[in-house]
Amino acid sequence: MSCKSCDCNQPAQPERRSFLGGSVSVIASMTILPGLVLHEVKAKPDDQRISDKNRWGILIDTRKCTTECDACVTACHNKHGIETHGRPDKDPQWIRKLKVEDPLTRKVSSFPIMCQHCEHPPCADVCPTGASFRREDGIVLVDRHLCIGCRYCMMACPYKARSFLHEETENPLPHTPRGKGTVESCNMCVYTVDKGGIPACVEACKLEGHQAMIFGDLNDPESEISQALLREGGQQIREDLGLNTGVRYQGIN
Amino acid sequence: MKNPVEYLEIELNKSVLTFLAIVAAVLGAGLLAALYMEHEGHWVTGMSNQIVWGLPHVFAVFLIVAASGALNIASIGTVFDKYQYKPLGRLSAWIAMALLVGGLMILVLDLGRPDRLIVAATKYNFRSIFAWNMILYNGFLFFTGIYLWFMMDYKMYKHYPKAGFAAFVWRLILTTGTGSIFGFIVARTAYASALLAPMFIIMSFSYGLAFKMVMLKLACRFDGRELGEKILFRLKNLLGTFVGAVLLMTIIHHLTNLYWAKAHDYEIWILTSGGIYTAVFWIGQIGLGTLLPLAIFYHPTLGRNRNLILLGALLVIIGGLAQMYVTIIAGQAYPMPLFADKIVSSSFYDGVVAEYHPSLPEFLLGLGGFALTILATFVGMRVLRLLPSSLSDQVVDPAHSKD
16 A cells, blocks of 8 residues: 555655554553443562451442352352262252342342351361461461361351362362362452462353452552442441451442 | 278170170170271261261260269269269279270261371360360270279279369369360250250260169179168269259250240241251150159159069160250251341251151161170170179178178
8 A cells, every 4th residue: 555645656644644543552541441440459569478468358239149140159159169969968068149039128138148258257266176277368267187077066067168078089170279178268369369360160250241240359448449438338248247248239228 | 991892703604795796796796887987978867968967976976974873983983082982993994994985986987087086185276175075085094994993903992083073073163174175066956065965964874874773774784793782872862853854954055945036947847846856855865764763753653673673774775875865866856047047048057947867877887886885894894893793782881781
């Protein structure tokens, strides 16, 4: 293609083309970046200690969560290799959809429930060996090497968020250590979070377009989760127990 | 200070050997059941992610609670200086240790990872009442062992009251700790009560004494030793008092729950509409385990029948197991309240009463704990001088001979 403004037989103005391309990029960046910046979860370098500078949490807007959708459950169980053996009372569930109906208003809510990552986790309090513990950044975990399978943590958890692995796991995934005879629960996809990512359930909810779950740093007042909590507040399940959960809900009532 | 009572090892006659062979077979079956569950995983049991503690815990907690209660007879003799009970001090201490070991065997073999016992023994989370209990169990064996040694060794005999007092204090702490395992579970409606700690202490008096009476009766029968009416009726009356005290605490516990609005639904469920749990409570715990033994013990003629007294003690044990079943299983089966005033459902059995069908291996493991206790009791009586050669009225109450 040649220049049409003159007959110089030069190629069509590359400066103008790059200018136009650059302008589009800048405008696009200016439109998208604020959102990206607000959603940003800072990755922690591997050699840096976990600290209480962050308090990871998830906010679930039950008004955006639909009864039919269980993308969060599927994503979680796929990511962690949680298989079923056709024994629903014994098969582990790291996350489940809860249907809650108000008998007065007949209003029905549906939303996921998982480990609530309490600031004062009863599971960690009762664990005799310290296998259940809370990281300084608020994520509650089970050390499978220390768990003796006494199940006292399951007795103590108010959310029934823990499962006992009743049988051998088939094809355990390298990033999710599991073992027969030990207790397990949602780990907030800790290895992904440590690399700056977000939990599988939150990601799946976004991909489905519901945007019902926000993951972020509760200690950062500028984070999306903190901003959303500031705007509309957030409810804890069994708030009466004073556990200060890391998972909060909106719109249950 | 000289102990005037003569103690002798029991004879290994045909009756004892036959009885112990059966008990050993039960223990063997229990151990095989544990091996099977460990190998296959807990999916072969009736336990699930809803009922996480099952029949093994019913047996284990019963035995552990009974352990501290069995020591009570020794404590009454030593700490409260009731001379009629002193001849039974050695056997009480031994049975107490045997009961604890039997209960702990069940607990350990029911762990998801029993091979990690070393972890439990070396890693302690001191915020956990369970971890404290492990220390309390070991302490109980230590203090009771010392107490028994001092009772049996003439060189140390003068110190045995101090050892007995230490063991008595430790046993009270131990049962408080066992009760607190449930009392500290704030999430579940059936638990979360400070009443459970003293209630477990009262329960221990009853269960431990009932078990001790059965063992004593069996040993005396097998070995042809006299068991006088003085001690037998005294033990029977004491057991009646303890059974009544447990009933009182049970009533207070339920009344307390009825007073709290948050526990109304649970109370109505367990007392009236809880199906198998309501049946186990009324028929097992209250009917067979409380009212019937009380009727036997305090009846003017039935209460003097030795076989019926033995039956009464066995009924107290059955009632105790029923009470443990209601406490442990029903407490988990009742749905946890996530929202106080809403109807909740999920694929994980939220909002519904969880089902539990105990399996044979669980039952055998539980029985295995009892078998180990019984076996240890008789082995102890065979190799150590634990049982007085006679428990006649003259031995138990020397004043009687002056009559």
